[in-house]
Amino acid sequence: MKRLGVEVDTSRRKIDLLGVYVDAITQDELFDYVSEVIRRSEKAIVANHNLHSIYLYHKRPRMREFYARAGLVHIDGMPIVYWGRLRGLPLKLEHRLAYIDFVPPLLSLAATKGWRVYYLGGKPGVAERAADGFRGRFPDLIIRTHDGYFDNDSDVIADIRAFGPDLLFVGMGMPRQEEWIVDNLGRLQAHVIMNCGAAFDYFAGEKPTPPRWLSGMGLEWAFRLLTEPRRLARRYLVEPWLMLPIFLRDLRSRRRGG
Template identity: 55%
Template sequence: MRISLLGVTVNAVTIEDLNLCIAASVERNERWIIANHNLRSVYLFHRDPEMRSFFTHALIVHIDGMPLVYWARLLGYPVRKEHRVTYVDWVHPLMAMAEAEGWRVFYLGGKPGVAAQAAQKLQERYPRLMIQTHHGYFTPEENETVLQEIAEFQPHVLMVGMGMPRQEHWVLDNLDRIQANAILTAGACFDYIAGAIPTPPRWMGRMGLEWLYRLFSEPRRLWRRYLVEPWALLPLFLKDLMNIREHRRRAQRLASNTTRRVTAESVSEKLS
């Protein structure tokens, strides 16, 4: 289900849906970008032409932020809490499926040693997981070497975790040379696994309070992101509210189309 809000387009998908998308990209041997939107990325999207270009290349843009879920529901869209997928919640189901399906995973990002430590922890939990890492603190001169490492490993899944907007810029700049089926922009995913950054309690994530935990954990780095940038989005919130009737008409059409599709599938199952 594709919906538009705050001037961007997102897909209301679950963790299971995303894993199936990766499976499809591998089965078809195609290259798909799976991106995500939260308030931070929406802010950058409207200020950075490269970010806008990156999102035009993304096949799937999942929701990574409860504020977007709450806002979509206010506008009338049938979005559930399960449609908020953050990497802290997704990484283990993803790695479990990668192990089961034999997918090779390459993680690019983090400080030297951090990603390798996270990969070791993951392999302790998923012994048959094929994973390789490279830190994200490489120079432009070293970029060629990084691309060669990725190409030699031939990953099915490439996770780029260098923070917004650097990770999106890197994918866009090197897209023609990246050899992977699914390209994911994963932020600080492996920093959490390695324990370099404390993981917010999951109940806070479900309540939309994860930002508060992160702010108190890293106030000097994140104060502007959480306390200043959202105010710049106020005109976009107001524009959505001014067009709320149109949003709700779209939401009704989406709900109707979803119901008809489910009904058709049910009938088909009964007849088969």
């Protein structure tokens, strides 16, 4: 299946692990890619992987279709970095790109360059509250939001098309956001489409933000589990055990030199 977006040489940074491909890129490289897609008026999915998405990738065909169409897949999860290091792969802390860290500087760049930004997701009013905060920080930012509670795709897509975003963030949780993008990709008129989970919930103050010092230790998951145990218990306490066969296959592949 053909990927969307700018053709770039990723041979030195594309990494195969746990049955998926990720691009070992830095924040600056991510921003360069986004800028180039928009400059060329092309269309690209910029995706991300963490352990939860890898678990869903192996379970759901449409998740695999989503990642097959992505022009770039950055790492969003320190466990992936640690696992890559265990396998002897050249992954560093700077290759872990979390939305909570890079969205503010990306929106600052959008304001500077005049990019139009659309965020789809969250409860009614939450994303707009986050957008108001960003408008206060970046007065030139052009941003529109829509909540993720809707029944009619056509109305939402019509609103997106009328706005004509350069950057479209879809934050409706996995796997809904990825499958929604796949289902509507042909009708979405946006240059860069990013799946971003509940990112704007944190910026709106709807959810507590993990202390950033936990990021480098790979312990953000523990903070989120403590603050949302009912929603996240399966993801953090059950899914890693269900992924054991994937980890074992990955180790065998490495021993064979694959």
